[in-house]
Amino acid sequence: MHLLMSASRKLRLPAAALSAAQERDFELQAYGFDAEPEQLRRPRIVRVGLIQNKIPLPTDTAVSVQVAALHKRIAEIVEVAAKSGVNIVCFQEAWTMPFAFCTREKLPWTEFAESAEDGPTTKFCQELAKKYNMVVISPILERDETHGGTLWNTAVVISSSGAVLGKSRKNHIPRVGDFNESTYYMEGNTGHPVFQTQFGAIAVNICYGRHHPLNWLMFTVNGAEIIFNPSATVGKLSESMWPVEARNAAIANHCFTCPINRVGTEYYKNSFTSGDGGKAHHDFGYFYGSSYVAAPDGSRTPGLSRVRDGLLVVEMDLNLCRQVSDKWNFKMTGRYEMYADKLAEAVQPGFIPNIIKERASH
Numbered sequence: 001m002h003l004l005m006s007a008s009r010k011l012r013l014p015a016a017a018l019s020a021a022q023e024r025d026f027e028l029q030a031y032g033f034d035a036e037p038e039q040l041r042r043p044r045i046v047r048v049g050l051i052q053n054k055i056p057l058p059t060d061t062a063v064s065v066q067v068a069a070l071h072k073r074i075a076e077i078v079e080v081a082a083k084s085g086v087n088i089v090c091f092q093e094a095w096t097m098p099f100a101f102c103t104r105e106k107l108p109w110t111e112f113a114e115s116a117e118d119g120p121t122t123k124f125c126q127e128l129a130k131k132y133n134m135v136v137i138s139p140i141l142e143r144d145e146t147h148g149g150t151l152w153n154t155a156v157v158i159s160s161s162g163a164v165l166g167k168s169r170k171n172h173i174p175r176v177g178d179f180n181e182s183t184y185y186m187e188g189n190t191g192h193p194v195f196q197t198q199f200g201a202i203a204v205n206i207c208y209g210r211h212h213p214l215n216w217l218m219f220t221v222n223g224a225e226i227i228f229n230p231s232a233t234v235g236k237l238s239e240s241m242w243p244v245e246a247r248n249a250a251i252a253n254h255c256f257t258c259p260i261n262r263v264g265t266e267y268y269k270n271s272f273t274s275g276d277g278g279k280a281h282h283d284f285g286y287f288y289g290s291s292y293v294a295a296p297d298g299s300r301t302p303g304l305s306r307v308r309d310g311l312l313v314v315e316m317d318l319n320l321c322r323q324v325s326d327k328w329n330f331k332m333t334g335r336y337e338m339y340a341d342k343l344a345e346a347v348q349p350g351f352i353p354n355i356i357k358e359r360a361s362h
């Protein structure tokens with residue numbers, strides 16, 4: 001056997017899970033990654049579930065009705081995740097709402113915001129977590145009443161006990177295409193938290209943070225073994241980058257990465273523009289799904305559908321992270337002290353870039 005040649009293999013799921021997925025009209029795929037046996041550590045096997053979905057109702061439906069429909073849809077998919085043995089489930093970015101930030105309108109979209117600590121969606125997820133002994137990662141639009149009712153793009157992490165373990169706010173806010181999110185919330189202030197769960201050390205790098213290699217790095221500096229990347233992104237803009245970035249992050253940081261994207265096209269009654277000379281339009285384009293999991297050795301699962309709701313179940317042995325690290329030594333060979341010193345200089349106003357030029361000859 002080749003050392004550390006883990007490729008994703010197909011995983012068999014219970015017939016009850018497969019038939020429920022078919023009845024409920026979503027794709028169900030399952031894969032596994034292996035690691036070498038070790039003498040001193042037992043395998044650390046964990047199953048993650050990635051859920052991608054379209055919004056079930058038109059965007060001009062009453063806010064509470066849209067939220068209730070999304071709760072219902074997710075509950076029926078999570079039930080299948082439980083039947084499939086999932087230990088940690090993650091939903092897509094801002095999963096309780098249409099991705100309406102393109103519009104720049106405040107109402108009704110800001111009404112989707114909820115408390116991360118005790119909002120109705122967090123309570124809903126706490127029930128799921130307790131019922132299925134599952135860690136739930138719930139990315140929502142957060143309203144922070146303690147700080148003037150400010151909005152944030154936040155992933156709430158709920159332990160399998162049902163307790164809120166904490167939250168991780170989106171560090172990088174896009175200013176590209178129709179992603180007009182900077183109208184609503186600021187760059188997150190929670191840093192790079194890692195949540196120690198009974199199934200492993202996990203972190204959440206929300207959507208656009210995917211394009212920032214140092215953002216991934218910092219989560220693993222804090223010890224993340226699995227980094228979830230709940231996203232909302234569209235075909236024309238990012239589909240060529242999607243298969244590369246999270247996979248590269250898994251390799252560069254000796255961890256598993258789990259990018260998730262929503263599906264479908266969301267239509268808005270009022271047209272909007274985004275300052276790029278384009279005609280006013282009513283939608284973002286299509287969200288292309290394609291959620292997948294990448295492993296530290298560079299292998300990955302196939303992606304879910306580009307158009308259908310889906311649940312991707314992936315079993316992994318977390319021992320693979322240290323095995324790949326011991327082989328490639330990126331953490332050991334990284335010159336972090338050199339980068340840290342130089343970056344500290346580079347962010348100062350008086351910084352002079354180190355560029356060596358040929359002297360003019362006379």
Ligand SMILES: NC(=O)NCCC(=O)O
Nearest residue numbers: 174179207208232233238
């Ligand atoms: N939701 C979000 O940050 N989207 C930005 C576009 C992208 O990162 O592909």
